[in-house]
Amino acid sequence: MATVKDFRNDIRPNWCPGCGDFSVQASIQRALASLGKEPHEVALISGIGCSGRISGYVNTYGFHGVHGRALPTAQGVKLANRDLTVLASGGDGDGFGIGLNHFMHAVRRNMDITYIVMDNRIYGLTKGQTSPTSAHGFTAKTTPSGNIEEGLVPTQVALSAGIGFLAQGFSSDVNQLVGLIEQAIQYKGFSLVNVYSPCVTYNKINTYDYFRDNIFNLDKVEGYDPTDFLAAQRAITEHDGLVTGLIYRNDNKVAYEDQIPGYQETPISQADLQVSDDIFTAALREYA
Amino acid sequence: MLDQLSWKVGGQQGEGVESTGETFAVALNRQGYYVYSFRHFSSRIKGGHSNDKVRVSLKRFRASNDYTDVLLAFDQESIDLNVGEVRQGGIVIADEKFKPTAPDHVRLFVVPLTKIAEESGSAIMKNMVSLGASACALGLPVDIFTEVIEERFRRKGQKVVDQNMEAIQRGYDYMKDLGGADPELALKPADGTRRYFMMGNDALGLGALAAGVRVMPAYPITPASDVMEYLIKKLPKVGGVVVQTEDEIAAMTMTIGANYGGARALTCTSGPGLSLMMEAIGLSGMTETPTVIIDTQRGGPSTGLPTKQEQSDYLAALFGTHGEIPKIVLTPATPEECFYVVGDAFNLAEQYQCPVIIMTDLQLSLSKQSTDALDNKAVKIDRGLIATSEEAAANQASGEFKRYAFTESGVSPRIFPGTPGGIHKVTGNEHFENGRPAEPAGNRQKMMDKRLGKLAHVELEGSVVRTGDENPDVVIVGIGANVGAITEASEMLRADGYKVAHAQLHAILPFPVQMLQDAIHDGKKVVVVENNATGQIKHLMNFFGVSHPDVQSLLKYDGQPFLPSEIHAKIKGMF
Ligand SMILES: Cc1ncc(C[n+]2csc(CCOP(=O)(O)OP(=O)(O)O)c2C)c(N)n1
Ligand code: SF4
Ligand SMILES: [Mg+2]
Numbered sequence: 054m055a056t057v058k059d060f061r062n063d064i065r066p067n068w069c070p071g072c073g074d075f076s077v078q079a080s081i082q083r084a085l086a087s088l089g090k091e092p093h094e095v096a097l098i099s100g101i102g103c104s105g106r107i108s109g110y111v112n113t114y115g116f117h118g119v120h121g122r123a124l125p126t127a128q129g130v131k132l133a134n135r136d137l138t139v140l141a142s143g144g145d146g147d148g149f150g151i152g153l154n155h156f157m158h159a160v161r162r163n164m165d166i167t168y169i170v171m172d173n174r175i176y177g178l179t180k181g182q183t184s185p186t187s188a189h190g191f192t193a194k195t196t197p198s199g200n201i202e203e204g205l206v207p208t209q210v211a212l213s214a215g216i217g218f219l220a221q222g223f224s225s226d227v228n229q230l231v232g233l234i235e236q237a238i239q240y241k242g243f244s245l246v247n248v249y250s251p252c253v254t255y256n257k258i259n260t261y262d263y264f265r266d267n268i269f270n271l272d273k274v275e276g277y278d279p280t281d282f283l284a285a286q287r288a289i290t291e292h293d294g295l296v297t298g299l300i301y302r303n304d305n306k307v308a309y310e311d312q313i314p315g316y317q318e319t320p321i322s323q324a325d326l327q328v329s330d331d332i333f334t335a336a337l338r339e340y341a
Numbered sequence: 342m343l344d345q346l347s348w349k350v351g352g353q354q355g356e357g358v359e360s361t362g363e364t365f366a367v368a369l370n371r372q373g374y375y376v377y378s379f380r381h382f383s384s385r386i387k388g389g390h391s392n393d394k395v396r397v398s399l400k401r402f403r404a405s406n407d408y409t410d411v412l413l414a415f416d417q418e419s420i421d422l423n424v425g426e427v428r429q430g431g432i433v434i435a436d437e438k439f440k441p442t443a444p445d446h447v448r449l450f451v452v453p454l455t456k457i458a459e460e461s462g463s464a465i466m467k468n469m470v471s472l473g474a475s476a477c478a479l480g481l482p483v484d485i486f487t488e489v490i491e492e493r494f495r496r497k498g499q500k501v502v503d504q505n506m507e508a509i510q511r512g513y514d515y516m517k518d519l520g521g522a523d524p525e526l527a528l529k530p531a532d533g534t535r536r537y538f539m540m541g542n543d544a545l546g547l548g549a550l551a552a553g554v555r556v557m558p559a560y561p562i563t564p565a566s567d568v569m570e571y572l573i574k575k576l577p578k579v580g581g582v583v584v585q586t587e588d589e590i591a592a593m594t595m596t597i598g599a600n601y602g603g604a605r606a607l608t609c610t611s612g613p614g615l616s617l618m619m620e621a622i623g624l625s626g627m628t629e630t631p632t633v634i635i636d637t638q639r640g641g642p643s644t645g646l647p648t649k650q651e652q653s654d655y656l657a658a659l660f661g662t663h664g665e666i667p668k669i670v671l672t673p674a675t676p677e678e679c680f681y682v683v684g685d686a687f688n689l690a691e692q693y694q695c696p697v698i699i700m701t702d703l704q705l706s707l708s709k710q711s712t713d714a715l716d717n718k719a720v721k722i723d724r725g726l727i728a729t730s731e732e733a734a735a736n737q738a739s740g741e742f743k744r745y746a747f748t749e750s751g752v753s754p755r756i757f758p759g760t761p762g763g764i765h766k767v768t769g770n771e772h773f774e775n776g777r778p779a780e781p782a783g784n785r786q787k788m789m790d791k792r793l794g795k796l797a798h799v800e801l802e803g804s805v806v807r808t809g810d811e812n813p814d815v816v817i818v819g820i821g822a823n824v825g826a827i828t829e830a831s832e833m834l835r836a837d838g839y840k841v842a843h844a845q846l847h848a849i850l851p852f853p854v855q856m857l858q859d860a861i862h863d864g865k866k867v868v869v870v871e872n873n874a875t876g877q878i879k880h881l882m883n884f885f886g887v888s889h890p891d892v893q894s895l896l897k898y899d900g901q902p903f904l905p906s907e908i909h910a911k912i913k914g915m916f
Contacts, residue, residue, distance in 0.1 A: 063739055064739075093761045096758040108768075113764065114764055116628075125595040129594065129602060130599065130602040134758065157587075321602075321603070322602055326552075333550065337547065
């Protein structure tokens with residue numbers, strides 16, 4: 054059986070020392086190992102950004118595509134091979150800026166994919182511009198006199214779109230994060246783990262301390278029922294989105310793959326592609 | 342007796358113009374006539390004039406023509422807009438209901454279409470009455486419709502079938518009483534050969550099925566949507582799936598993901614969607630992930646003329662992506678070619694590991710025409726180089742499979758995720774042989790050469806098909822649906838005493854420089870016929886270095902397809 058080591062490769066990430074993304078990488082590796090996955094059974098599809106580099110750093114099949122499109126790419130991979138454990142990953146800009154459209158629709162579509170976002174509330178790779186999750190008043194290169202747009206709350210958006218599994222973590226709490234990623238992968242349907250993953254180089258406002266001081270851990274709340282939609286919505290609203298833990302799960306949803314008419318158990322990637330003469334002839338006859 | 346005839350039905354969009362045309366065309370196709378239909382419609386659902394022109398002949402034509410023998414009009418507007426092309430002495434059949442009037446050069450037959458339909462059971466059967474009246478005018482028996490009507494209405498019960506046949510019969514009889522049977526308009530009998538009747542889009546859908554397509558992410562757009570809607574019906578039968586994505590960027594990246602995952606995945610769009618796909622097409626080229634994209638061209642730019650004919654995406658398809666990638670662009674011209682091109686496109690995509698764009702145009706995509714039998718067995722599935730687990734394990738760098746190993750051909754074996762021993766990285770960044778991001782200059786140059794080298798000296802078989810006379814006065818270069826009008830125009834020019842050759846382009850990337858050079862070299866003059874304003878194909882000939890002292894453009898960009906007579910007249914005028 055594969056161990057955490059098997060999910061590591063010999064590449065040294067090019068992240069800045071102290072970047073929150075290291076913990077996300079480690080958490081994904083630990084979660085995969087503890088779920089008993091083999092590296093070749095996993096495909097990690099990532100976007101573009103500092104965070105997007107993650108698909109190169111975990112020893113699984115990895116696909117680093119174009120900015121903002123990790124989710125549709127990942128959905129394509131899943132359709133081709135439903136046996137794969139498909140993870141999609143990227144930054145807040147990638148997922149909630151340029152890729153927000155895809156996010157909303159991936160939630161609606163509900164394929165069995167786990168989406169892990171490294172939310173640092175800034176554009177790291179392009180050297181420090183304001184992001185869609187940056188709060189009102191946030192100052193950065195592109196908002197020198199303060200952001201006049203409101204910050205997007207990913208968990209709120211996900212819940213409104215009808216997500217079936219919603220969790221949020223923090224890079225400083227790896228143990229919690231590993232557990233959340235494990236549960237997300239096990240969930241049969243689309244799951245989001247949004248991770249507050251500080252950018253130590255460009256975001257001087259949303260620092261580790263900032264998150265530590267402001268985060269409210271739902272896992273520690275006695276009696277919090279993650280299957281209660283209204284409770285989830287209330288928790289997010291009361292804490293301005295700054296909650297961690299398993300926020301919401303709905304086990305009554307059916308994954309997209311399990312609803313496709315005629316879709317087979319055998320992955321398409323292994324199917325015989327030749328169409329039978331019977332099917333073809335019948336199809337052609339419609340044009341007689 | 343006639344060996345060809347043009348019939349047209351016109352009315353408000355949504356009042357059965359299309360189904361009337363379809364019933365007429367299918368019935369005649371089944372008699373063994375060649376049928377070519379062209380639909381004129383607008384970008385709205387109900388209302389607005391639409392018409393369906395059906396050309397029936399003993400010989401194959403793949404174009405519409407410039408006159409009509411019989412016009413069936415459901416409203417006065419249809420007469421006003423179309424009577425100009427009804428030939429001297431031609432027939433107009435119109436519903437009594439709107440008190441039709443028509444100019445003197447035609448014979449107007451006023452038939453109470455709606456009234457007879459109501460008497461037969463329902464006003465909607467006026468289409469049937471009109472078909473009966475048409476049959477009478479053309480000297481055709483009503484029973485040519487029996488089979489088609491039975492198939493169409495069987496589900497609704499025998500009574501409905503009978504009512505419809507009765508409506509046809511009464512239309513026939515009424516026309517006969519008016520003296521509307523015209524021996525001059527009678528068609529020579531056909532030989533009963535069975536052919537299929539389909540449009541390019543139908544053939545593309547069938548071709549996708551035969552080519553092993555199992556995933557199709559797409560976003561609706563005219564004139565591409567039929568392919569998607571067709572596969573929504575068919576893919577469930579073979580365990581496949583169509584996803585209606587949120588946009589074309591998702592469609593293209595999902596297509597890439599599915600092909601990377603090991604499926605044969607296809608997407609289909611038109612110009613606006615092609616523009617949105619450009620970045621991802623670059624990703625397909627950079628990551629050497631095979632993809633197939635169908636672009637059914639329509640009037641551009643922007644929303645342009647969404648329901649009209651144009652061929653103006655060629656330069657976008659060739660040069661629209663930033664950076665430099667290997668790519669293949671195929672240009673079928675007939676439904677038969679549309680069918681086989683999908684399998685070819687996938688074989689090429691997987692052999693060269695690059696994006697392949699199949700380009701049709703609205704006329705080819707939507708014109709239903711008599712089509713020869715299509716052979717499922719002739720579609721071979723060749724998935725190119727795929728490494729086994731063992732091969733992958735033996736070809737590693739830093740513990741990862743060298744997915745982008747440098748090879749002589751530039752093509753490196755792929756492996757599908759899920760395969761033990763095959764782990765590697767894929768990235769749109771420049772990369773090393775194992776797919777890890779890489780910036781060193783030496784590696785960059787080698788990788789660029791590897792990718793671009795795959796198609797560097799390739800001219801795909803059959804990229805140019807040259808027909809016609811040797812040492813011609815003119816070589817007509819054509820692409821897409823223009824094949825039909827050019828073929829006919831060539832005949833007309835020959836009748837005028839010119840020697841004519843026709844060079845039809847079936848692939849424009851890799852641009853078939855040598856093949857096209859060979860195809861035009863003996864011509865005194867070269868005329869490039871294309872449905873765009875700037876002469877894109879002619880520009881490509883210049884760009885790629887196909888040379889000839891006398892090359893001229895024949896362009897049309899008013900939204901209408903070329904007619905044979907117009908190509909004939911224009912080329913004649915060039916001498
Ligand atoms: C289409 C496109 N536009 C812009 C860019 C430039 N770009 C690369 S990453 C990025 C934003 C990264 O921010 P985020 O997704 O939050 O990732 P982070 O670096 O913070 O992890 C941008 C704008 C690009 N690569 N592609
Ligand atoms: S710039 Fe910020 S996000 Fe990027 S690696 Fe450095 S710390 Fe991390
Ligand atoms: Mg970010």
